[in-house]
């Protein structure tokens with residue numbers, strides 16, 4: 001008889017306001033988890049996010065973990081080439097980026113969360129006028 005593995009997630013008590021959510025790309029090669037501290041997300045209207053239908057969930061580096069699929073990810077960059085838009089080379093989905101606004105953190109595509117994104121409060125972000133808007137989210 002074997003003891004079931006408790007899994008990779010530590011069994012720590014979590015408040016409803018701060019817990020880990022898992023997500024991934026469409027084909028399943030890329031899997032991640034993100035710790036959501038407050039249920040606030042952004043809908044950016046920049047040229048990239050608009051075409052992706054991105055719901056932006058900003059997370060610090062310690063609140064994001066790539067569980068698998070680094071080898072499946074490619075990086076797309078444009079304009080200032082600061083942000084690193086990561087996408088799955090198999091299914092084409094963009095699960096997250098390293099954003100220009102938070103280069104040490106992550107911008108998770110909340111549409112890739114397993115739990116969906118309906119529990120998030122979504123505020124508009126005027127990424128078309130990035131320089132004038134960015135102070136509001138830093």
Ligand SMILES: [Zn+2]
Nearest residue numbers: 025027088091
């Ligand atoms: Zn994929």
